[in-house]
Amino acid sequence: MTTSETIFALSSGKGRAGVSVIRLSGPEIAPAILALTDRKTLPAPREAQLCWFKDPHTDVRLDHGLLLFFPGPKSFTGEDVAEFHIHGGRAVVTGFLEVLSKLPGLRIALPGEFTRRAFDNGKMDLTAAEGLADLINAETEAQRRQALRLMDGQLAALYEGWRKEIVTAQAYLEADIDFADEEIPDDVTAGVVPIIRALREKIIQHMGDGFKGERIRDGLQVVILGEPNIGKSTLLNFLSKRDVAIVTDIAGTTRDLLEVHLDIDGFPVTVVDTAGIRESLDAIEVEGIRRAEVRAQDADIKIILIAACDWPAVPERLKDQIDHNTIILLNKTDLYPADIENLSYQGSACLAVLPVSVKHEKGLRVFLEKLSGEVEKRMELSDTPNLTRIRHRAALAACLVHLNRFNESHHKELALLAEDLRMAARNLGAITGRVDVEDILDVIFSEFCIGK
Numbered sequence: 162m163t164t165s166e167t168i169f170a171l172s173s174g175k176g177r178a179g180v181s182v183i184r185l186s187g188p189e190i191a192p193a194i195l196a197l198t199d200r201k202t203l204p205a206p207r208e209a210q211l212c213w214f215k216d217p218h219t220d221v222r223l224d225h226g227l228l229l230f231f232p233g234p235k236s237f238t239g240e241d242v243a244e245f246h247i248h249g250g251r252a253v254v255t256g257f258l259e260v261l262s263k264l265p266g267l268r269i270a271l272p273g274e275f276t277r278r279a280f281d282n283g284k285m286d287l288t289a290a291e292g293l294a295d296l297i298n299a300e301t302e303a304q305r306r307q308a309l310r311l312m313d314g315q316l317a318a319l320y321e322g323w324r325k326e327i328v329t330a331q332a333y334l335e336a337d338i339d340f341a342d343e344e345i346p347d348d349v350t351a352g353v354v355p356i357i358r359a360l361r362e363k364i365i366q367h368m369g370d371g372f373k374g375e376r377i378r379d380g381l382q383v384v385i386l387g388e389p390n391i392g393k394s395t396l397l398n399f400l401s402k403r404d405v406a407i408v409t410d411i412a413g414t415t416r417d418l419l420e421v422h423l424d425i426d427g428f429p430v431t432v433v434d435t436a437g438i439r440e441s442l443d444a445i446e447v448e449g450i451r452r453a454e455v456r457a458q459d460a461d462i463k464i465i466l467i468a469a470c471d472w473p474a475v476p477e478r479l480k481d482q483i484d485h486n487t488i489i490l491l492n493k494t495d496l497y498p499a500d501i502e503n504l505s506y507q508g509s510a511c512l513a514v515l516p517v518s519v520k521h522e523k524g525l526r527v528f529l530e531k532l533s534g535e536v537e538k539r540m541e542l543s544d545t546p547n548l549t550r551i552r553h554r555a556a557l558a559a560c561l562v563h564l565n566r567f568n569e570s571h572h573k574e575l576a577l578l579a580e581d582l583r584m585a586a587r588n589l590g591a592i593t594g595r596v597d598v599e600d601i602l603d604v605i606f607s608e609f610c611i612g613k
Contacts (some may be wrong), residue, residue, distance in 0.1 A: 167193065168270035168278075169261045171254060178249030180226075183257055186275055189266040190241035194230065196264060197223075197245075204230045214245065216260045223260060224253050238275055239282025280594060286317045287594035291550060295378060302427030303377050303540060307547065316546040316553075317593045319367075323360060324589040330356050331582035334575050354568075357582070361564045367545065368557055374547030376461065376540050380422065380429035383532075384457045387466035388476055389437025392492045392519040396466065397421060397434040399519065418452055426533050428540045433460075438478050454482075462512075462535055463487045469494045469516060487511040488531060494518045553592055560588035 167187025173180070185193060191203055196217040204210040207229065214223040227246035236242040247253055261267055276290050285293075292311025299305040310316065330353040385393045398404055401421045419434040433456055436449030457463055465479055469491040475483070483489065489511055495518040513531050517524035548554050563585035567578055 167267045168274055169258070169267055170270040170275070171258065172244075172275075173249070176249075177251060181247055181249040181254050183245045183247065183254070183261070184275065185243045185245075185261070185267070186236070186238045186240045186270075186278060187266075188241065189264070190230070190243045193261070193264055193267060194228065194243055197260070198228065204228055206230055206232050206235075209246075214247065214257070216256075218260075218263065223257050224248055234282065234284075237284065238278040239284045240278060285312075286314070288316045288320075288553075288592065289314055292316075295549065300422070301424045301429045303542065304429055306542060307374065307377050307549065310542075310546050311549065316549075319546060320589050320592050321595070323364065324586050324595075326356060326360050327582050327586040327589065331579050331586065334579040334582065353578075357564055357567055361561065361568060364557055364561055364564070368548070368554065368561075370543065370547055371539065372548075373540055373543065374549040375551070377429065377542075377547065378549050380431045381461045381536055381540060382431050382433065382456075382459060383462045383464060384433045384435060384453075384460035385464045385466070386435055386438060386453065386457055386479060386482055387492075388439055388468075388479075391437065391466040391468060393434050393437070393466055394419075395519045396464070396490075397432060399522065399525065400432055418449075418456060425536050428536050430536055438476070440478075454478075457482055461486065461539060462532070464490060464532075466490045466492045466519075468492060470496065483511050485510050485512065488528070488535070489514045490519070490528060491516045492519050494523065495521055556588045556592045560585045563588070 165188065167185060167189035169183060169185040171181060172184040173182040194200065194203060197214050198212045199215070200212070209227045209229055211225070212228045213225050214228075215221060216223060224247045226248065227244075229244045229246070231237070231242040231244075233240040233242070245257065247257060258269075262269065273294075276285075276293060279285050280287065280290050289312050292308045292313075296305065296308035296312060299308050333353050385396060387393050397419065401423060418436075421432050421434075423430045423432055435453030435456065436446060438450055438453060441447055441450065463482060463484075463486055465482060465487055467475060467479070467489060470493070472491050491514065494516045512535060515524060515528050515531065517528055519525065548557075563581045567581040567585070570578075
């Protein structure tokens, strides 16, 4: 990828629209603007100008719209940027893009190339770039809020603060090694140990967030389990407010996993309907049951439907599925007149045992309140920004390896201790995209005034 070329792309959504935005970035912005308009000079920065746009080769008009010019470095990419706000008809957009492709020095942008240039030019860090991608893909309120926190640099600020603590500690050790004859406090090395220990605890606490950030980004997984004809598909249709699953009196109608993506109180949730769990000789049904049980292993919340008339007996193959992440629904209470309001499960702990009639939608309000509460508990945003990606967690884990080694062996040679801190700082810097060793010397000379 090179910034010697000027890139362009449709930045708004594809398809017919009232307005479409075509963005350009690179060194050929000025010639492109003058070629596409009748202007003799560039427009004032960051002011919308109403213009006729034309094909410079034929002088045929393309459209009448707005032109905006953002001179670098005060632009999204840090380069000169132009935006053409044109009418969103397919013919207009296609014609405009074809004309741009014929201008010298211009080419169509690669996926994510505008954001990549913004990162390369120091306009954003890697977590902010990831936040931008998450914001574009956000479907719920929680996803939007989390993405904005990343874009705002909150996660980067947290990691950069930790990295600076490590760099400062490393600088003390380096100073003790390389400038032993200078005016450096005698207790510098001893003062580093508690700093690193405290930082290690912060990182451990941060990583123990219950994967909230990943859950918000990817969606909480809720799996519905039960025997055939117990009401699983009816419950899925109720939650999704549409006929997603086929509901019949024939046992084993659902033989594969059926997923629906929902917004529950602003949080993204994937609800999975599964094949009825029972003993079967049908090869297709057996495979469906196997997939159901495998999916249940990775579920954040399991909803198990059991016939109210069978309670408190639990089907044998469902007993192992009941744990602290399970909501048990005693279904078909309309067929069971006995009082089951106060029954509780005496086996493994579960979240709740609720009597319902899915078919007649009785008791489902209480169930929804319980489900919503459990979803929010697992996904609510904390005061500090959450981890959102596996690479963040992997880099922090690698950082901890070096901090642990430092804490366990702080009596070893200073050079080896400094190397552990250098690697720990490098792991943190990899999250934001900042890996800089020169700032170690900056700390040494600014704080110790070496060689005065």
